Amino acid sequence: MSSRTDLASTLRSLDGRSYGNLKQIRGRYTFGPVTLFIDRVQADPFASPSKVRVRVDRDEAKFPPELTTDRADRIAASDYLQRAGNAVLSGIGQRATILGRPGQEILERTNILIDDAGFEARLLVNLPARGRSILGHQAADILTRDLPEFAQTLFLFHSWSDADSLASADAHHAADAHHATDVHAQSGPSALDLAAHVQLHRDQLELRDHLGEAGLIGFIGNGAILPRQAGDSDRPMDAAAAVGFTSPPELEHTVNLSSGRSLTGMGIPRGVTVIVGGGYHGKSTILRALERGVYPHIAGDGREWVISDPSAASIRAEDGRAVTGDDISAFINNLPSGTDTRAFSTTNASGSTSQAANLVEAVEAGARTLLIDEDTSATNFMIRDERMRALIPAEQEPITPFVDRVRPLLTRGGVSTVLVAGGSSAFFEVADHVIALDAYVPSVVTERAHELVGVSGENLDAHQDHADGTDSDDTGSDGTGPGEPGGGSPAFGAVRRVPTAKALRPASKTKSARAKGTDRIQFGRSFIDLVAVAQLVDAQQTAGVAEALEYLAEIFDGRTSLTEALAEIDGMLEAQGLDGITGHRDHPGHLTRPRTQEIAAALNRYRELRLAH
Ligand code: ADP
Numbered sequence: 042m043s044s045r046t047d048l049a050s051t052l053r054s055l056d057g058r059s060y061g062n063l064k065q066i067r068g069r070y071t072f073g074p075v076t077l078f079i080d081r082v083q084a085d086p087f088a089s090p091s092k093v094r095v096r097v098d099r100d101e102a103k104f105p106p107e108l109t110t111d112r113a114d115r116i117a118a119s120d121y122l123q124r125a126g127n128a129v130l131s132g133i134g135q136r137a138t139i140l141g142r143p144g145q146e147i148l149e150r151t152n153i154l155i156d157d158a159g160f161e162a163r164l165l166v167n168l169p170a171r172g173r174s175i176l177g178h179q180a181a182d183i184l185t186r187d188l189p190e191f192a193q194t195l196f197l198f199h200s201w202s203d204a205d206s207l208a209s210a211d212a213h214h215a216a217d218a219h220h221a222t223d224v225h226a227q228s229g230p231s232a233l234d235l236a237a238h239v240q241l242h243r244d245q246l247e248l249r250d251h252l253g254e255a256g257l258i259g260f261i262g263n264g265a266i267l268p269r270q271a272g273d274s275d276r277p278m279d280a281a282a283a284v285g286f287t288s289p290p291e292l293e294h295t296v297n298l299s300s301g302r303s304l305t306g307m308g309i310p311r312g313v314t315v316i317v318g319g320g321y322h323g324k325s326t327i328l329r330a331l332e333r334g335v336y337p338h339i340a341g342d343g344r345e346w347v348i349s350d351p352s353a354a355s356i357r358a359e360d361g362r363a364v365t366g367d368d369i370s371a372f373i374n375n376l377p378s379g380t381d382t383r384a385f386s387t388t389n390a391s392g393s394t395s396q397a398a399n400l401v402e403a404v405e406a407g408a409r410t411l412l413i414d415e416d417t418s419a420t421n422f423m424i425r426d427e428r429m430r431a432l433i434p435a436e437q438e439p440i441t442p443f444v445d446r447v448r449p450l451l452t453r454g455g456v457s458t459v460l461v462a463g464g465s466s467a468f469f470e471v472a473d474h475v476i477a478l479d480a481y482v483p484s485v486v487t488e489r490a491h492e493l494v495g496v497s498g499e500n501l502d503a504h505q506d507h508a509d510g511t512d513s514d515d516t517g518s519d520g521t522g523p524g525e526p527g528g529g530s531p532a533f534g535a536v537r538r539v540p541t542a543k544a545l546r547p548a549s550k551t552k553s554a555r556a557k558g559t560d561r562i563q564f565g566r567s568f569i570d571l572v573a574v575a576q577l578v579d580a581q582q583t584a585g586v587a588e589a590l591e592y593l594a595e596i597f598d599g600r601t602s603l604t605e606a607l608a609e610i611d612g613m614l615e616a617q618g619l620d621g622i623t624g625h626r627d628h629p630g631h632l633t634r635p636r637t638q639e640i641a642a643a644l645n646r647y648r649e650l651r652l653a654h
């Protein structure tokens with residue numbers, strides 16, 4: 042093991058020499074409590090930056106173990122340290138960075154690692170040069186002075202200005218009473234902020250667990266700020282301009298968390314919930330908040346207490362996408378081409394077929410809640426009105442609209458739906474709950490809506506089963522039950538799709554999959570388009586998806602189904618953490634953990650996906 046003076050003198054002696062000589066500084070160095078790992082040295086000053094890590098052991102760092110032991114707590118603490126670390130680094134200078142600026146979500150990332158042994162920051166450093174010569178003295182300053190200093194500031198807990206405040210009798214209350222409003226704005230790490238961040242995350246997860254037990258698929262706390270600053274911003278709208286959320290009394294639900302926090306808001310029960318209201322009254326904003334409610338949010342976001350079923354998937358039309366072997370027969374049948382829609386493939390899906398594919402793929406990947414907005418749906422996928430049903434005989438219409446499937450999806454598939462539909466009353470008769478928005482204020486109008494279409498809450502499914510019996514594709518009038526072969530009953534993602542062993546190893550692919558921003562992955566010579574995948578948070582999460590595809594390539598052997606492979610990744614991630622997903626030899630400090638849903642979404646959009654059966 043080398044020491045500070047070794048590395049510093051090596052770097053100084055390299056001053057003015059050609060850049061390639063820097064290679065020799067790879068290795069591990071200690072600076073008091075800090076260990077510096079130089080994992081990869083850039084080949085020249087214009088290449089992508091060098092990769093380094095700084096690490097402090099637990100017995101030196103002396104973090105409160107109660108904040109950094111549990112797995113979920115570590116995720117929140119890492120998230121906090123990354124945000125604080127960004128601020129500390131910008132104080133030091135711009136040469137070194139932690140990749141990526143976390144947004145509004147608290148997510149598992151590889152930028153800061155907390156493990157049993159200690160704390161580690163993964164950094165990129167641009168080692169300085171003049172032309173192609175090494176600037177040795179400056180490099181020495183960065184690597185042997187600034188970075189060790191950074192690690193000490195961030196990881197030596199007792200050096201934090203308010204470290205003592207947590208030692209006081211009741212840390213819970215200290216953190217609770219302390220309102221960390223905007224982590225981005227913090228200048229240095231704060232013990233109270235860290236504790237508040239970890240506690241907020243715990244409370245959100247506890248609320249999420251509670252919702253599952255209480256039969257709720259979503260919760261929006263009273264006072265929540267749902268609208269965002271702008272269409273291209275995920276920050277909250279100015280509180281003075283926004284109308285805070287208030288639950289209608291009928292759906293109001295109060296939860297007392299073990300931290301002592303009590304939350305009241307709107308609980309959305311399992312079932313079919315339809316959101317109606319005039320244009321521009323906030324319908325899509327609610328749905329979008331629920332989409333993001335699958336992730337925990339930072340303090341001050343406004344959506345801290347907007348919590349959704351973690352499997353919830355946003356479903357939209359996406360014409361032009363490729364589809365490989367999906368069973369969309371629950372929605373599409375009797376295509377004029379004679380195509381079998383129980384294993385439907387196309388390189389260019391229509392609006393309705395793409396939405397059907399998105400839906401069955403989401404269910405296949407484990408979604409138990411679907412979020413659908415009329416703004417981004419194919420009308421003919423969603424509804425067909427009476428006159429059209431009269432004009433076009435069922436045999437000539439390939440589409441069984443979603444309105445006819447939303448209840449079987451629930452009663453047979455256990456999948457709930459939250460739907461925004463301001464333009465049609467068609468969903469009234471299949472809705473358990475109808476929520477109307479008036480100037481962003483929700484009220485329950487279920488009874489009135491049911492009256493209008495002549496149904497009552499009790500006969501929803503009876504009514505629907507009748508409607509079901511008249512469907513064009515219900516060839517199985519022999520009374521066979523749901524999902525049983527030959528019954529002609531709708532399959533919702535039940536089909537077992539098995540990719541070929543080479544499915545993700547096309548001959549054209551010489552480089553690993555790479556994220557190109559949030560919405561695209563380069564995979565071999567092709568690109569996977571993720572623009573329609575609404576619940577991808579940032580480029581770093583897309584990078585996580587790209588790594589997952591590489592990992593899937595190893596799993597697929599012509600026998601393992603897509604669902605089994607996704608479960609295998611999930612199990613590995615739970616056991617090994619996010620580092621386990623990467624084959625990188627140097628540090629993988631650029632990944633955010635994606636959900637299974639988004640990994641599946643990318644795989645399903647890969648145009649060269651081939652199935653063994
Ligand atoms: P809809 O889907 O009903 O047509 P949107 O959800 O798109 O309406 O919202 C319309 C506009 O109102 C958007 O610009 C949105 O930011 C804003 N908005 C939504 N909810 C609120 C709110 N609670 N307070 C203030 N503005 C809001």
Ligand code: MG
Pocket residue numbers: 324325326416
């Ligand atoms: Mg809308």
